[in-house]
Amino acid sequence: MDAVRVALLREVLAGTQWPGATRRFGAVLRGSVVSHGGGLLLVGTADHEPWHLAAHLVDEAAWSGTPELAPTLVRHGARPSDPAHLAVGLGRIEAARRNETLLVVAPEGDAGEAPLLERVSDARRAGVTVLALGSGDGELTALAHEALAVPDRSELDLDTVQHLVSAAAGETMPPTRSRRRFRDRLARLAEQLTAPPPPPW
Numbered sequence: 001m002d003a004v005r006v007a008l009l010r011e012v013l014a015g016t017q018w019p020g021a022t023r024r025f026g027a028v029l030r031g032s033v034v035s036h037g038g039g040l041l042l043v044g045t046a047d048h049e050p051w052h053l054a055a056h057l058v059d060e061a062a063w064s065g066t067p068e069l070a071p072t073l074v075r076h077g078a079r080p081s082d083p084a085h086l087a088v089g090l091g092r093i094e095a096a097r098r099n100e101t102l103l104v105v106a107p108e109g110d111a112g113e114a115p116l117l118e119r120v121s122d123a124r125r126a127g128v129t130v131l132a133l134g135s136g137d138g139e140l141t142a143l144a145h146e147a148l149a150v151p152d153r154s155e156l157d158l159d160t161v162q163h164l165v166s167a168a169a170g171e172t173m174p175p176t177r178s179r180r181r182f183r184d185r186l187a188r189l190a191e192q193l194t195a196p197p198p199p200p201w
Helices: 001-012 018-036 050-063 116-123 139-143 159-172 182-194
Strands: 040-043 072-074 101-106 131-134 145-149
Touching: 018 116, 018 131, 018 145, 018 159, 040 050, 050 159, 101 116, 116 131, 116 139, 131 139, 131 159, 139 145
Parallel strands: 040 072, 040 101, 101 131, 131 145
Antiparallel strands: none
């Protein structure tokens, strides 16, 4: 069944840039956190917190034996009363240092995100590696050391691209028996994409 799902996903992706683009971006992400060893910060915009990407990266960190991939989710509306893993606010970006990596997910571009952009800019000046995933518009892309643009009219939506990026980040070369291959990750993604929607109750 996995082979069928992978074939379906490959058919969707055939002739597009996404397999190569997401693998390159995922490799940069993995290389940055592994080589620097300072951890990964993940932040979205005030209107979009990348919960799913955070969860997938945690899974990939465990499956690939690369604990550095497990991100710290930085939240715009974090409160001290939140559970510890949800209580990290934007001040964490200000405290970021040279050996850390900051991944910014911005689906709608930079509109209305001046405070976030200022923090990202300051982090870059402090030596933080900045990666951007989103529409590809505006100042964020210019600030990033590496960016992957997902335009509105692309073949895949941002959620699907995030699945591919997390799978690619968890890919190890060469694979071993204890590590899942990229094919296995594509199978999981294909299963999610082709599954019927859950009942409304």
